[in-house]
Amino acid sequence: MNAAMIELVVNGEQRSVPATTTVAQLIEAMGVNAATVVAEMSGTIIAPEQFATTTLAAGAQIELVRFVGGG
């Protein structure tokens, strides 16, 4: 039996993910280094140390802003 799915919005796009998905897993699925990402869930900034323990909430608005180098 598959885990129940939840609906949420990631960077403005509707997504369906297993209910137990963490911020870390979402970032990993994007294939980027977590240290270069600013993550916001429904207006709250998530600290990188909490990526692995923060579970995505149904209906959440997630912003994952990824930085590349150069300045």
Next chain:
Amino acid sequence: MMNTKAWDQAGVRARLRTATVGIAGLGGLGSNVAVALARSGVGRLILVDCDRVEESNLNRQQYVRADVGRLKTEALVEYLRRIDPETHLEAHAVRLTPDNIPQVFAAASIVAECLDWAETKAMFVRTCLETLAPRGVKVVAVSGLAGWGPANAITTHAVSPYFAMAGDLQTDVRTTPVLLASRVGIAALHEAHQIIRWILEEQ
């Protein structure tokens, strides 16, 4: 949105005079942002960088050969004073950390992320959104300015009403180790222009 205020050039300058803007990093992004804002008449700039000018900076940063070896804060303050002696300048030759960011930028209503490395950029923006945004401070940051890709791939977009991102969002200097005055300058002026728009559109 187009604002309806009937300001002329002098009116815009007078409005910009009232603003305080923080600039984190005075390299290719920050030195160009600072010059654009000083020329536009922004009243007060908080300039932060702990590095010294190197010869390799001269291809895109607002320094000259005689500045090599000087603190960037010192060289840039001298240049900005020659542009407009009325600009109030506050310089900090410190390395930014989550602990000192809130106090260094305490007086700013807008801050510009102008740092080098992806991890440092993310740390800075995270700290600003956590500690400064709750009291109304806006943040503009850049991701993706390396290489010689199209100028028009660099855009500004609003992540939220208090957070804007400029850049092509992709081209990493680690994999494309080329930084050009033209493309870095375009990204810097996207930041400067977003800052000016925020100041002019404030109630």
